[in-house]
Amino acid sequence: MSRPNAPLVPTAWATIGPFFPNTFFREGDNDLTRMAPDAPPTAQGAPMWLTGRVLQEGGGPCVNAVLEAWQADAAGRFRHPRDPDWQQADPGFHGWGRAWTDAEGRFAFRTIIPGAYRDATGPRAPHINLAIIGSGIMGRLATTIFLPAFAEANAADPVLASLPEALRPLLVAQPDGLAEDGAPRFSLDLLLRGDAATETPFFED
């Protein structure tokens, strides 16, 4: 039951249910480029949008799902002591954002194209970590999104490459025109449950 030498066991997760307060969301929460809603966006990196839909079994929209995004800055650094270069991380870039899905299951994040970096597992391609919580979801559904412009880096990324080859395209967002602010938009759908060829790959936390 409990693990050796662990005095405390992490609290059991539960779903957010259908009533996660929409008043928790404020304008700018889905913008990773700002330290605060009223702060200017970072000057480093190329702006982009990550958009898409969260879909449930059968392909219908997953309404009121909450997505949390986390990524490196334009130089591939995380402002957290677990990154050896964290003190050089972009001080104007937050890297975290939260969005929720509308009646069509749509979400959108404004961010910058994340930087590549190397860690002990190998060369990491630019990527955005996403976690989905929602009504009926009893934990975090965690996945990682890649970008199509970095085909060579994607092929060498140890996490993406660990997936069966046929599933890798499901985690690569596709170009989807320009957003209103002129920044390129990359889009993909996240299918929470489906057949083996179309269900989004999720990772153990």
Added chain:
Amino acid sequence: MQHPDRFDPLDPATQPVVPIPGYPNTQRRNPARAPFRRVLTRTELTGPLDLSQKLRPGDDNLAMLAPGRAAQGQLIHVGGRVLDEDGRPVAGAIVELWQANAGGRYFHPIDQRDAPLDPNFIGNGRTRSDAQGRYGFFTIKPGAYPVPDSGRWWRPPHIHISVLGPGSLMRLVTQMYFPGDPLNGLDRILNSVPDLAARARCIAASVLPTEIAGDWLGYTHDLVLRGRHATPPL
């Protein structure tokens, strides 16, 4: 603050098992395929150190919307500590809380049940754990409510709690229940946790009125986030 540097997998017996019979969204919205394993590296182990500029705290009294506008219901205080698995306090965690009103209805457009709305109760708040990991909210005891089209499933009184600790793996979304409620033992969500001790830890403890000041009933509820330290505490 010293950050945990070791994240063991969660013990599945202590976490909900899906799908939950009689709760269709747990079927539609959870993957059929087991999650892929990956090595945890800095991208997973990091996360925002301080979210208080983005998710602004300062809203820890749900029971008093404005001076003179007290919510209906039993006034309570819910508090406790945010800890890691080594029992170290997690300071600066964002703690979000939301709940139904005393009549068991949420202030949310999706909740159209025929139960009264309380004009003085919105039912959500946000605070930040202090240097000892302590958090606390003043609120009212929520009511129970039936889940629509579920075949007599009533949710027991419960409070939703979302915690954002200093790292993506130190994320927790949970529900807190009240001791002694007969609906607890029938709840499909609480019962989806196989381990009885883990289930029991989702139920808050009463604080005796002689132990607290003020005209509130007290409940304590500690929240344990993932994370251990390779170097044990001194």
